[in-house]
Amino acid sequence: ILNVEQSPQSLHVQEGDSTNFTCSFPSSNFYALHWYRWETAKSPEALFVMTLNGDEKKKGRISATLNTKEGYSYLYIKGSQPEDSATYLCAFKRGNEKLTFGTGTRLTIIP
Amino acid sequence: KAGVTQTPRYLIKTRGQQVTLSCSPISGHRSVSWYQQTPGQGLQFLFEYFSETQRNKGNFPGRFSGRQFSNSRSEMNVSTLELGDSALYLCASSRNTDTQYFGPGTRLTVL
Numbered sequence: 001i002l003n004v005e006q007s008p009q010s011l012h013v014q015e016g017d018s019t020n021f022t023c024s025f026p027s028s029n030f031y032a033l034h035w036y037r038w039e040t041a042k043s044p045e046a047l048f049v050m051t052l053n054g055d056e057k058k059k060g061r062i063s064a065t066l067n068t069k070e071g072y073s074y075l076y077i078k079g080s081q082p083e084d085s086a087t088y089l090c091a092f093k094r095g096n097e098k099l100t101f102g103t104g105t106r107l108t109i110i111p
Numbered sequence: 112k113a114g115v116t117q118t119p120r121y122l123i124k125t126r127g128q129q130v131t132l133s134c135s136p137i138s139g140h141r142s143v144s145w146y147q148q149t150p151g152q153g154l155q156f157l158f159e160y161f162s163e164t165q166r167n168k169g170n171f172p173g174r175f176s177g178r179q180f181s182n183s184r185s186e187m188n189v190s191t192l193e194l195g196d197s198a199l200y201l202c203a204s205s206r207n208t209d210t211q212y213f214g215p216g217t218r219l220t221v222l
Binding site: 004032034036042043044045046049089091096097098099100101102103104 | 115144146151152153154155156159166167168169201203209210211212213214215216
């Protein structure tokens with residue numbers, strides 16, 4: 001059983017502040033690491049798929065880094081806005097195996 | 112391009128009944144994965160189909176089954192429903208094993 005852990009479980013951030021959270025995964029036989037954003041009453045939406053150690057991806061104010069050797073990825077949000085409120089999920093894929101999701105970090109932006 | 116569609120969106124069943132959920136992937140996507148989400152749990156992987164073949168299977172009892180048709184549409188069946196099967200069932204499509212595009216989900220309530 002693969003353990004994909006996300007921390008913190010939940011987070012309250014003042015509007016305008018920057019924040020980050022962590023996804024930890026097994027470092028062996030790495031294939032890909034995904035990040036998704038899941039807003040209430042909507043479907044999970046892909047943010048990034050990262051495959052190479054040292055990968056850094058950016059989409060607007062959101063960015064992510066990947067360290068496959070030590071088994072972690074960070075998601076950063078710069079200048080948080082109310083629309084960033086969502087649950088952020090990471091998912092790990094090893095070889096040809098299934099995608100395993102973490103339980104998510106629930107982010108609430110306080111206006 | 113139309114997104115992933117799932118039918119029905121809401122369903123109420125009683126214990127012991129069986130249910131079939133349907134998922135139509137994005138045109139051109141050959142992979143369909145199914146997930147279960149219950150309160151406090153992350154997305155739990157049920158199974159993945161690719162070109163009508165089950166490629167991966169999660170740790171769910173045999174009451175959960177699925178299939179994929181030649182047009183890539185997929186169905187999931189749960190027999191002998193239990194109260195604990197009440198959940199949001201999401202399907203996701205992808206071209207191969209990359210970014211997952213999620214449907215709106217089917218909310219199943221078992222009474």
